[in-house]
Amino acid sequence: MSELVRISMSIEKPLFEKLEALTAASSYTNRSEFLRDLIREHLVDREWEKDEEAIGTITLVYDHHARGLGSKLTHTQHHFQGEVMASTHIHLDEHFCAEMIMVRGQAGRIRELADRMRREKGVLHAALSTGSAGRSLA
Ligand code: NI
Numbered sequence: 001m002s003e004l005v006r007i008s009m010s011i012e013k014p015l016f017e018k019l020e021a022l023t024a025a026s027s028y029t030n031r032s033e034f035l036r037d038l039i040r041e042h043l044v045d046r047e048w049e050k051d052e053e054a055i056g057t058i059t060l061v062y063d064h065h066a067r068g069l070g071s072k073l074t075h076t077q078h079h080f081q082g083e084v085m086a087s088t089h090i091h092l093d094e095h096f097c098a099e100m101i102m103v104r105g106q107a108g109r110i111r112e113l114a115d116r117m118r119r120e121k122g123v124l125h126a127a128l129s130t131g132s133a134g135r136s137l138a
Contacts, residue, residue, distance in 0.1 A: 044132045048107040055131040058101040058114045065095060066122025073117060077101065080113045096124070104133065 011019070019031065028034040047054055062069060077084045083105035090098040103110050111128065118126035 040132075040137055043136045044130065047132055047136055048130050051106055051108045053105065053133045053135070054107040054110060055102075055104045055133055056110050056114075057129040057131075058103060058110075058117065059125075059127045059129070060097075060099045060101070060117055060123055061092070061125045062097055062099070062120075062123045063095055064097045066120075069120060069122040072120055073099070073123075076113065076116055076120075080105075080109065083109050083113060 019034075023031050023034045026034060028037075044054075060073070062073070064070060077087070080103075083103045085102045085104050087099055087101040090100075092098050101113075103113065107130075110130075114126055114128040117123060
């Protein structure tokens with residue numbers, strides 16, 4: 001762990017009260033940890049904006065009765081074989097499947113993969129969870 005630095009800052013009272021309420025409503029035990037994670041969230045957002053190397057998970061829910069959908073989704077993943085690290089499939093019920101696809105690569109390529117799958121007929125939901133490959137967080 002890096003050396004800790006103490007800072008003081010000025011902030012408008014209403015904004016400070018909002019910070020206190022957010023910290024209390026979250027699972028954070030102190031304001032410093034909340035602010036540290038807020039900064040890290042911002043850094044990860046910037047990695048994605050700047051199309052840097054990132055990691056993520058694409059969570060799909062789809063109707064497996066949709067014609068040809070399973071093979072289309074597999075075909076798309078083969079096209080992004082450099083980004084797709086692993087995937088897990090869950091049979092939700094008689095109709096629906098969920099698939100979690102773990103990805104690593106250029107942020108823009110990951111978004112392109114998620115968008116391409118989202119547009120397939122029969123895909124009901126495609127959520128992209130954006131993570132960091134870690135470089136900017138150290
Ligand atoms: Ni299934």
